[in-house]
Amino acid sequence: xxxxxxxxxxxxxxxxxxxxxxxxxxxxxxxxxxxxxxxxxxxxxxxxxxxxxxxxxxxxxxxxxxxxxxxxxxxxxxxxxxxxxxxxxxxxxxxxxxxxxxxxxxxxxxxxxxx
Amino acid sequence: xxxxxxxxxxxxxxxxxxxxxxxxxxxxxxxxxxxxxxxxxxxxxxxxxxxxxxxxxxxxxxxxxxxxxxxxxxxxxxxxxxxxxxxxxxxxxxxxxxxxxxxxxxxxxxxxxx
Numbered sequence: 620x621x622x623x624x625x626x627x628x629x630x631x632x633x634x635x636x637x638x639x640x641x642x643x644x645x646x647x648x649x650x651x652x653x654x655x656x657x658x659x660x661x662x663x664x665x666x667x668x669x670x671x672x673x674x675x676x677x678x679x680x681x682x683x684x685x686x687x688x689x690x691x692x693x694x695x696x697x698x699x700x701x702x703x704x705x706x707x708x709x710x711x712x713x714x715x716x717x718x719x720x721x722x723x724x725x726x727x728x729x730x731x732x733x734x
Numbered sequence: 735x736x737x738x739x740x741x742x743x744x745x746x747x748x749x750x751x752x753x754x755x756x757x758x759x760x761x762x763x764x765x766x767x768x769x770x771x772x773x774x775x776x777x778x779x780x781x782x783x784x785x786x787x788x789x790x791x792x793x794x795x796x797x798x799x800x801x802x803x804x805x806x807x808x809x810x811x812x813x814x815x816x817x818x819x820x821x822x823x824x825x826x827x828x829x830x831x832x833x834x835x836x837x838x839x840x841x842x843x844x845x846x847x848x
Contacts, residue, residue, distance in 0.1 A: 652835075652836075654838075659743070659840055660840060661738075661740075661825060661838035661839050661840045661841050662836075662838040663838070664835055664836070677835065707777070709779065711779075722769075722781055722784060723769075723781075723836055724781070725771075725778065726778075727776075727777060727778045728777045728778065728779075
C-alpha cells in the first residue's frame with residue numbers, strides 16, 4: 620500500500636542543470652498536484668492535473684514544467700535550476716468525488732538544493 | 735481570492751499543557767472545506783481532519799478537538815494534554831469547491847517539551 624511515491628528524496632543540483640522529479644500514486648486517483656514548501660510560506664501549488672491528459676498552472680509555476688504521463692504518474696521538471704528553486708517538493712493526489720472536500724494525500728517530499 | 739492565515743509561527747509548551755493552534759481563512763465561496771495537516775520532523779504530511787462549511791459542530795478525536803466558527807472565519811485546533819510526539823508543524827488549509835485546490839496557511843511549529 621504505497622500511496623503516493625516520489626523520487627528522488629534528496630538531490631543537489633548546480634545552477635542551470637535540469638532534473639525531473641517523479642511521482643506515482645497507486646490509489647487510482649484522477650487529480651495530482653505538485654507543491655513546494657518554503658519556510659514561513661506554507662505549501663504553494665506549482666502545477667496540478669485534474670485528470671489524465673490535462674495540466675494547469677498553480678500559484679508558482681514559473682521555472683517548472685509538468686507531464687501527466689498516465690493516470691498514475693505526474694512528473695515535475697526543472698529545465699534550468701536556480702537557487703530560488705531550493706525547496707521541499709511534495710507530490711499529492713486526490714480522487715475527485717462530488718464538488719469538493721476530498722482528501723488529498725501527500726508523498727514524503729523531495730528535498731532539492733540548487734547551488 | 736482565498737487565503738489562510740496561521741498567525742502563530744511557533745508555539746512552545748510543556749508536556750501535558752493544552753494548546754490551541756489558530757487558523758483564520760478568507761473565501762468568497764459559500765461552500766468550502768477546511769483541513770488540518772500535521773507534518774512531523776520526518777517530513778511527511780499527515781491528514782488530520784476535514785470539515786465542510788455547512789457543518790459547524792465541533793469535533794473531538796481523542797486528545798484533538800476542532801472549533802469551527804463561521805462567524806469569525808476561524809477553524810482552530812486544540813490539543814489537550816500535549817505530548818512530546820505532538821511536536822510538529824501543523825498546517826491549516828482551505829479548499830474552495832470552485833477550484834478544488836488547497837490553499838495552505840504558513841504553518842505553526844509546535845514544540846512540546848518534556
